[in-house]
Amino acid sequence: MRFPLRSSVSRGYTTPVEAGSTGAKLDRTPAEKGRSPPRRFYAGPSLERARTIDDLRAMAHRRLPAFAVEYLEGGAEEEATLARNLAAFASYRFLPRALVDVSSRDQSISLFDRAMPLPFAIAPTGLNGLFRNKADVLLARAAAEAGIPFIQSTMSNDRMEDVAAVPNLRHWWQLYVFGERSIRDTLVARAERAHCEALVLTIDAQFYGDREWEQRRFAHPGRLSLGSILEAALHPLWAATTLSGGMPSFANALDFLPKDRRGFFESAFWIRANMDHALDWDEAARLRDLWPRMFLIKGLLNPDDVQRAVSIGADGVILSNHGGRQLDWTVAALDVLQEARRRVGARLTLIVDGGVRRGTDVLKALALGADAALVGRATLYGLAAAGQNGVTRAIDIFREEIDRDLGLLGARSVKDLGPDFLTR
Numbered sequence: 107m108r109f110p111l112r113s114s115v116s117r118g119y120t121t122p123v124e125a126g127s128t129g130a131k132l133d134r135t136p137a138e139k140g141r142s143p144p145r146r147f148y149a150g151p152s153l154e155r156a157r158t159i160d161d162l163r164a165m166a167h168r169r170l171p172a173f174a175v176e177y178l179e180g181g182a183e184e185e186a187t188l189a190r191n192l193a194a195f196a197s198y199r200f201l202p203r204a205l206v207d208v209s210s211r212d213q214s215i216s217l218f219d220r221a222m223p224l225p226f227a228i229a230p231t232g233l234n235g236l237f238r239n240k241a242d243v244l245l246a247r248a249a250a251e252a253g254i255p256f257i258q259s260t261m262s263n264d265r266m267e268d269v270a271a272v273p274n275l276r277h278w279w280q281l282y283v284f285g286e287r288s289i290r291d292t293l294v295a296r297a298e299r300a301h302c303e304a305l306v307l308t309i310d311a312q313f314y315g316d317r318e319w320e321q322r323r324f325a326h327p328g329r330l331s332l333g334s335i336l337e338a339a340l341h342p343l344w345a346a347t348t349l350s351g352g353m354p355s356f357a358n359a360l361d362f363l364p365k366d367r368r369g370f371f372e373s374a375f376w377i378r379a380n381m382d383h384a385l386d387w388d389e390a391a392r393l394r395d396l397w398p399r400m401f402l403i404k405g406l407l408n409p410d411d412v413q414r415a416v417s418i419g420a421d422g423v424i425l426s427n428h429g430g431r432q433l434d435w436t437v438a439a440l441d442v443l444q445e446a447r448r449r450v451g452a453r454l455t456l457i458v459d460g461g462v463r464r465g466t467d468v469l470k471a472l473a474l475g476a477d478a479a480l481v482g483r484a485t486l487y488g489l490a491a492a493g494q495n496g497v498t499r500a501i502d503i504f505r506e507e508i509d510r511d512l513g514l515l516g517a518r519s520v521k522d523l524g525p526d527f528l529t530r
């Protein structure tokens with residue numbers, strides 16, 4: 107398959123899929139010299155052979171049509187924010203401790219007074235039905251089995267109640283604020299009835315970031331180009347596992363939409379066009395007061411705003427630039443984490459996301475003061491590659507890497523981590 111992506115999305119080297127049929131590398135890893143054979147990520151059908159998140163990514167790219175790959179991967183405008191997310195992690199190096207007894211290692215944490223075996227959760231992502239039928243139920247099942255929270259997006263293609271029915275799930279509901287006030291209040295009331303543990307108010311998408319590369323796949327807003335449709339037709343496996351129940355719909359938002367705007371792309375465009383541009387701290391405080399359980403704000407980057415979240419009674423903040431998909435040229439969450447922690451101390455749960463692809467990324471975030479990390483694309487790669495088993499494989503890869511890297515770092519527990527394990 108030919109699907110060249112810009113090198114900014116990769117970690118200095120590209121998957122064979124990204125590099126196109128020439129297999130040409132845009133960059134080389136240090137172990138490759140001169141005419142040494144080119145390296146390839148695994149992109150075949152066997153999940154056991156996926157050693158890293160990058161392998162799952164290559165598998166996903168092979169299976170998905172190009173327009174879905176662009177939706178999954180793309181960042182806004184110049185993709186500078188997207189690139190910064192990876193570069194921020196890369197800018198930290200470890201200072202490992204030597205001769206520590208690491209015969210047992212513990213990566214469990216406590217989040218909102220509940221123990222969880224892994225220090226990360228699954229981020230909210232909308233339109234997952236483009237990657238797999240019943241995608242959010244599959245993500246939720248894998249999360250529940252692993253004992254980690256799953257945050258379901260307002261733009262989910264599965265009903266909130268269907269996800270809530272997944273046994274043992276820590277179900278968090280992500281709220282987008284669009285249309286009349288009654289819409290958001292209805293969704294909040296539904297989330298309460300569905301026993302969601304937390305409400306996550308996303309505030310960084312009131313305007314839709316321009317993911318230009320994705321837009322180039324469309325002839326008009328809401329209509330794929332003929333080339334994209336023909337290319338999608340070359341992916342029968344994707345069609346069989348994704349469109350078997352017909353085109354996905356926005357199961358939780360549909361009732362609020364005009365009857366003639368309920369098609370898949372049309373409804374996405376309607377919601378985008380009706381995002382509430384007046385959303386402010388007063389409204390965030392009102393929603394906080396409306397919601398009886400844990401309340402988090404997702405999408406803050408400025409430490410002043412993080413402090414303000416404390417004053418409206420938020421329980422947590424997700425430092426995030428939306429995976430590089432909204433405002434371009436922002437800092438990465440990791441860049442502001444230490445300052446945010448310095449300002450709020452232990453008064454607020456701080457979670458970070460953006461660019462988490464490795465166990466070492468999670469360890470760096472924890473060492474810099476995060477209570478936990480979120481993974482967005484990483485578990486979507488697994489989902490697109492192989493459904494629920496692929497998500498589980500992604501989670502297992504993180505678990506294995508974190509465990510091994512704790513040992514190599516000379517830390518018995520993630521609770522022992524601190525900035526003294528890192529240098530820039």
Ligand SMILES: Cc1cc2nc3c(=O)[nH]c(=O)nc-3n(C[C@H](O)[C@H](O)[C@H](O)COP(=O)(O)O)c2cc1C
Pocket residue numbers: 177178179191229230231232233259260261280308404426427428429430431459460461462480481482483484
């Ligand atoms: C395909 C895709 C869809 C997303 N949809 C949403 C969404 O509906 N709501 C939201 O709050 N964040 C959304 N995000 C942002 C993620 O929650 C998260 O902040 C981001 O993916 C983290 O970066 P990462 O993908 O590098 O891990 C989306 C991200 C992606 C990649």
